[in-house]
């Protein structure tokens with residue numbers, strides 16, 4: 575099944591020109607957000623995408639450019655749309671996202687709103703256990719190396735599209751995914767070294783040619799335009815444009 579994808583934003587955590595690096599992927603009629611940073615609600619609005627048309631959200635890790643929009647989405651779902659979205663959460667993040675990130679504002683003891691499940695249909699996602707998002711749409715967690723000691727994940731979709739979210743470069747993982755049929759890679763890219771917790775452009779340029787040709791770069795800094803022509807066989811993906819991916 576084909577996947578269409580629009581980046582709600584393509585910026586690094588501190589970018590000001592670009593929105594947070596979040597995506598909306600559509601497969602077989604299911605609209606799934608990949609991460610939901612603090613700029614995501616505004617990006618949806620600018621793209622004329624009604625929140626009610628979003629069916630679910632996947633969260634890769636707990637930085638604000640990836641979860642900072644969840645508070646607004648939770649409140650609007652409960653008080654305006656009166657509908658729960660599916661929240662696909664790596665099992666390792668479920669307790670922490672509530673206890674350490676969202677509870678402070680979303681808990682409301684007066685109304686007996688005490689848990690993430692009061693706002694969302696929480697769907698735990700486990701490593702090595704692909705989850706069927708809907709008929710024809712399968713998502714698999716790929717553990718990534720980002721902040722030492724803190725879990726973070728990319729996603730491998732329908733066996734041909736890999737989305738790294740935040741990750742330092744791990745060529746071994748990319749080669750294994752390619753050998754399993756991956757045809758398209760969306761990888762984060764920090765344009766300026768050093769890249770302690772991110773994949774620098776310098777490191778990405780060491781990828782073999784075949785992997786570079788299938789790679790789109792995202793999560794970039796505000797001066798991305800000045801790097802055009804300096805990315806080997808890799809291409810910058812543009813926010814708010816729609817891309818279509820297939821196995822072929």
Ligand SMILES: O=c1ccn([C@@H]2O[C@H](COP(=O)(O)O)[C@@H](O)[C@H]2O)c(=O)[nH]1
Nearest residue numbers: 586587637638639640721722740770771
């Ligand atoms: O251990 C750490 C934690 C954070 N950083 C910096 O923070 C940002 C967080 O944003 P993300 O884009 O979601 O990762 C990160 O880019 C670092 O600049 C860090 O360096 N080390």
Ligand SMILES: [Zn+2]
Nearest residue numbers: 587637639740
């Ligand atoms: Zn980030």
Ligand SMILES: [Zn+2]
Nearest residue numbers: 635637720740
């Ligand atoms: Zn991060």
